[in-house]
Amino acid sequence: MSTLETDLGRSPAPGSSGGRAVAGGEARPPAAPAERRPKLMRQTDLIDRVSRYNPDTDEALLNRAYVYAMKAHGEQKRASGDPYFSHPLQVAAILTDLKLDDATIAAALLHDTIEDTATTRAEIDELFGGEIGMLVEGLTKLKKLDLVTKEAKQAENLRKLLLAIAADVRVLLVKLADRLHNMRTLQYMRPESRIRVAQETLDIYAPLAGRMGMHEMREELEDLAFREINPEGYAVVSERLNALAGRQQHLIAEIEDQLTRKLADRGIAAKVTGRRKRAYSVWRKMERKSIGFEQLSDIFGFRVLVKTIDEVYAALGIVHTTWPVVPTRFKDYISTPKGNDYRSIHTTVIGPGKQRVELQIRTFEMHEIAEYGIAAHALYKDELGSPTEVLARESRAYAWLRHTVEMLSEGSNPEEFLEHTKLELFHDQVFCFTPKGA
DSSP: OOGGGGGGOOOOOTTOSSOOOOGGGOOOOOOOOGGGSOOOOOHHHHHHHHHTTOTTOOHHHHHHHHHHHHHHHTTOBOTTSSBTTHHHHHHHHHHHHTTOOHHHHHHHHHTTHHHHSSOOHHHHHHHHOHHHHHHHHHHHTOOOOOTTSOHHHHHHHHHHHHHHHHHOTHHHHHHHHHHHHHHHTGGGSOHHHHHHHHHHIIIIIHHHHHHTTOHHHHHHHHHHHHHHHOHHHHHHHHHHHHHHHHHHHHHHHHHHHHHHHHHHHTTOOOEEEEEEOOHHHHHHHHHHHTOOGGGOSOSEEEEEEESSHHHHHHHHHHHHHHSOBOTTOOEETTTSOOTTSOOOEEEEEEOGGGOEEEEEEEEHHHHHHHHHGGGGSOTTSOOSSOHHHHHHHHOHHHHHHHHHHHHHTTTOOHHHHHHHHHHHHHOOOOOOOOTTOO
């Protein structure tokens, strides 16, 4: 756990040397009433979650990691009053949603033990092996990225983060899951800490998740940060979105039904789902285009998932011959994928009720990569080489990270490195072609 997360507060486990409590007796929000606290996930529940996608999971390893971490954290508490062990357990649960390998799940359970208990790296190596020990130590070394302090310090902390995740990309996956759970429980932190953590999440962690192709996690991190940084803006946009969703629920169902039937009539078994855009995404678009909520025309988006690339383009033809197309709103990220491995067709048509309908058409495999990014490269399967080596071969997103890390050895001064990395995280993708299309 980074020192930033220690703002969550805990009391030390009996006999532990590393446990921390909130310093100086500072006030913090009251603990949640006992009856409202969620129950800890049982060992069997965690193993069941992993077994659903990995039938060959090492149950003994996960059981040992669960019991060891629970005992190591002992009576430590979070600021919410929950047992501290609930945090690494929820981090592990988030990673099961990403279908990650046993070593990563075990590292998630153990990721705070070296820093916050009497546990040592040698002990982790002895009990769980060097691979898990390396992951836990890599996470232990990551200190807070305090983006409101001196830039030289920011740059050095960012260097540590990128070097750690370049050594093994699973460090990044655990770190992002760790940040996501802390953002979900942000209300228990001190007010001044909440703002700092939320800003850091919006500045570094959310864009980093996006550059790694993990769009679902990026969007949730952005929304949670937006809610803390601009609660009034978040409340206004959310209220408008909820009201609009209530009024147009029948239209969403109609579009889903029409699309599904039209594709089925042409022999394409497609899964069509409508989704409302998140508050931060809408707010950012309003700011970028200097428009009001009423002027937005693509509050709802629809995903069309099919089995093959041929069916993607066949579905596109059916859509374009059924409804009028908005000419400037077509993008083919299949022929020209984004740098984070994202592939999909984007198009906008004038659909039922003369409403603009934004569509994303892609295969089920492309969708998995679009949602889970580098985590979708099946790290739990048997592959030639380590997970990091597999990603180096398969992932364009990981290539970006490797390129950034290579710059570390060029000796640029800290401020230049920080500025360059922020630009890399935030810059929009631009394609440039020669007259021959190269």
